Amino acid sequence: MTKRLPSLVFLERQAYKRRRMRDLARAVPIIGAVLLSIPLLWTRAAPGGEGATTSQALVYVFAVWVFLIGLAAVISRVVKSDAPDQKPADPP
């Protein structure tokens, strides 16, 4: 039972940081969705005309992808350390 006591307004530094990390973990997919829709704003090329090419989009998309994975990996290390919240749900 994680009931917050009403008197506790400020958290200690560690717990505060941990909560912000969780916020970041929640934000990752939103960041990803925004970054991945950016190519839709690029100028579409008419055949023979100027505009973005598939190879540029390819490089961009994979770069965003690597960035997301890296971010998630870093966050997972930090978030993991707050194990008490993850009490075993199943009795052995």
Added chain:
Amino acid sequence: MVAFNILVAVALLYVAFLFTVAFLAERRAQRGYGGWLRSPVVYTLSLSIYCTAWTFYGAVGYAARSGLEYVTIYLGPTLVLVGWWWILRRLVRIGRTQRITSIADLISSRFGKSTSLGVIVTVMAVISTTPYIALQLQSVTLSFAVFAQAGGRSWGGEELNGAALTVAMGLAVFTVLFGTRKVDANERHHGIVMAIAVEAVVKLVALLAVGIFVVWGIAGGPGPMLAQIDASPIALWQQNGGRWASIIFLSAAAFICLPRMFQVLVVENVDERHLNIAGWAFSGYLLLISLFVIPIAVVGLDLLPAGQNPDMFVLTVPLSQGREGLAMLSFLGGFSSATSMVIVSTIALATMVSNHIVVPIWLNAKAAGGANRSGDVRYVILLSRRLSIAGVLLLGYFYYRFSGGGTALAAIGLVSFSGAVQVLPALIGGIFWRGATRVGAALGLITGFVVWGWTLFLPSFGADAVMTQSVVDFGPFGIEWLRPYALFGIEGMDSLVHGIMWSMLLNIMMFFMGSVLTFPTPLERLQGAQIVNIFDHSAGSRTWRGSAAGAEDLMIMSQRIIGSAQAQTFFQREAKAQGKIGYLPDVTPEFIEGLERELAGSVGAATAHAMVGQLIEGSGISVDDLIAVADEAAQILEYSSQLEAKSAEQDRTARALRDANEKLTALSVQKDAFLSQISHELRTPMTSIRSFSEILRDGDTAQTEHERYAGIIHDETLRLTRLLDDLLDLSVLANGQVTLQDQHGNLHDILDRAASVAGGEGAGLRILRDPSDEVLYLRTDMDRLAQVFINLISNARKYCDAKEPKLRIKVGQINGKYVVDFIDNGTGIPASSQQVIFEKFSRIADQSKAGGAGLGLAICREIMERLGGQISYLPGQGGAAFRVILPTAAILANR
């Protein structure tokens, strides 16, 4: 060129290899050392069943047709995975606390354990998976055809169909063999998961190998490759924004909603923390697998003559360069992708069909006669799963035949995805919004499904196959606003975007309106609160009142469903938690709740609820109870957790005290009885000794009579001695003054000895044993152990009141301990007496025919305690049953 026969041989060898892997993993898991089987790596790799033949073959074809759009199929899941904190974490926690067995089970469980919702979701899942399975059959068949053609033989329709049918049957056999071996409490399949993990590695390696060959072997490095992409037909960035966003959404939703993904993500999850790693690791896997898709497509378009099926570029590009080894590896990769998907999908669907359709029907059909007591539920479940697996594969094959087998793989896959995601509103609404109701969920599901069927599924069979071209062009009966590609007269949209938009929109609307306008039942509200607030309290809901159902009845039922060893362990654990000894806990609401959840792991929540409900006889929840529970919950929140723990402790103590008190009262009554009994026992022989010795003293007896009287005196003295021996033995044991012998021996020999000392096979009692189980070397006090066995066997001989008394002696292993069960076929010991039979001076029903003083079992218990083992009464076995747990330290070698 690779001979076609070699190819078939390689495929068969590969399947045999998978069999071995699955078998070994299963065996390891069964023996309890599944260490690395439960590692996050295996979990991550098992998620790769997301990447099916669609990915392996279809992605390249997709890229060749529509450029970079294929990548959306992998970006969606990536977003879900890196955002695991939002949805996946919640799903996994819910799955574990509520013991969810499938996505249908989750929906049914959330909305008040509703059977009808379970049926709806199951039917939808089966229908929407059908095209997907057809896709796998088509791709495997096509890949065989590619090799046949390379070998100079072009396949016609007949051969293709034959190959598809053979593949379908082979997969059915493999899945039945490994997927339905047992009704596991948590529906976990270690063997299958391990095989899937191996296949994950094979397909990744194969695709990477082809990719590396294409980029460095043909194009000459990344730089020239990019230049070649820019020179290819798919060079220009002309992405349709609607499709891009829709497909990312679709694949993200499908990643959660597909029955097979739910199976590996939630049901097969053994540790919540694995998500943490899988979140980024599996995203990485997806990235790697889609990395070389565009290069392969571009090179394929460039090298191969126009008109080649781009779905098969992964095979045809290496073949055209004479790289047969690489083509073979690539073939195995595609084969892996297809088989792993089919196996997990059919298992997931079969579980759903058996738990939500077959078992409820079976229960209903037998409801009149108290169903759960007769017949073997396990057998019905297993049989229905096996049939469902075959059925699902057959449906896939029919779809393949109907759709003609010529469609682009990705197009089929997208149709299947958009059907599966119709569950999304009910799922997400169910786990985040307490206001969602059963009616809303059902309305949303059905609406979405119908719209999907009309706009995407039926047209997918091809023009004039199911739906005539005139319906597509002018609407049914000329009703224009019902045209499948232009609902409500809105034209000009991409047909996929159109179908997804309308089905999801109407689905969500009906779900929302239905939920807002209806009132949920109490059980729905309770389940809703539990599931939505899963992180606040993982404690069970209380949906049962204390009731008259006997713990023994519940035990008999559970043994039928989850097997006797598991049921006994569960009951024993519960009894221990209540502070009681033995196998029968008090039937408290908490206990019934726990039992229901345990059963739900095998047969699904709705069915478990119905089965327990039959035994409890309708004392389920009412609105009054709900209010009472809510009041209680509010009060509990006010106490600190310390107080809570204390009150639980007090509860346990009080229960233990109550038990002790009952025991004491019973004992004091018995002690009085015993005192008069023992004085009687002592006096009878004494009287005869006195009288006969007086006669002898008087002296005027004949020689023969003299001998007879002396004989009687001798016999009576012996009886007295035996009685005194017993008493002495007991007091020595009880005071701990006994010296134990250190002896070696075989359990089999001791049982032999005990059986023959206790009167052997004769005199009416038949002893049934299984000598092969009994070979077990022990190091303990053999004479004392034999004494216990002798006592139990002669008890059975004395008290078993069956017409043809039989005693079964079973040696087995439960929770790592060796046990010997003595089970007879008499009436057994009434529950009221089970408490006291091991106490000194106790004798049931005062039957003096036994001729003992009620010390035998008390002595047995003292002996077993001294030896470090245990003896207890085992209820619910259809007769008197005693379980002797051998001391762990005594086991020398195993067989």
